[in-house]
Amino acid sequence: MLTCGHCGRRLCVVYVGRRIGYHIYRCDRSKLMLARPRCMTTNGARTDVAVIEELLRAVEPLAIDAALEAERMHLEGEAQRRRMVELDLQQARYEASLAERRYAACDPDNRLIAAQPEKSWEATLRRVEACEARLNERQVRDDAAMPDFAGLAQDLKAA
Ligand SMILES: [Zn+2]
Incomplete structure (x- = not known):
């Protein structure tokens, strides 16, 4: 890709030294x-x-823009995944409240009939707990250090 400053032709690469x-x-x-x-x-x-x-001097402004865009996409993806977990939790809580009402509506003297709603209610409560645990894990991950996109762009030579 290098050209001669005198004639403008391409330079050759020559390997020398024994x-x-x-x-x-x-x-x-x-x-x-x-x-x-x-x-x-x-x-x-x-x-x-x-x-x-x-080359690095030429691409640095582009790299910084790309780093900012990568950071924005990362944050957007994280927010979207967090929203999905929150919706799961909301749905699980709703199903748990329905199951609780079904259980409460059963005749307590009829144990055979009350057993199934009780199991369903317990299952929905476990799902609520699982969703809450996922949400807590996500919170811990969000609090942890985010990748340093801008630092990477500013230190292209090291990258
Ligand atoms: Zn030349």
């Missing part, structure tokens, strides 16, 4: 095609660092 290999960028076209002296040769590692720094 023991510790390293790479350089150079423009061989004028030498190969026109038998002229080579336009340029440059240190590969330093050039790569300069390209990376320039």
Whole structure:
């Protein structure tokens, strides 16, 4: 992707060094095609660092926008999941109150008839407890540290 500052042609990557290999960028076209002296040769590692720094400088504003959008989507998803659990809890409480009324309406002297509504009522109460536990777990998770999206965007080099 790098081009020569003299002739505008693409630079070649050349790997050199016998023991510790390293790479350089150079423009061989004028030498190969026109038998002229080579336009340029440059240190590969330093050039790569300069390209990376320039790339990071260019994408940083976009990365910050992306981080803010990711944070917004994360919070929105969490709120939606919390709302689902709250709706489950609301439904479970409603079913428990219905089951309680059915049990209360039974003739207490007729144990055979009262046994089933009692079991249903107990089952709905267990569901209420399970929903409350899920809601508490979610609260604990919400209170825990949220991923640091903005920090990630501001420290792209480390990321
Ligand atoms: Zn050149």
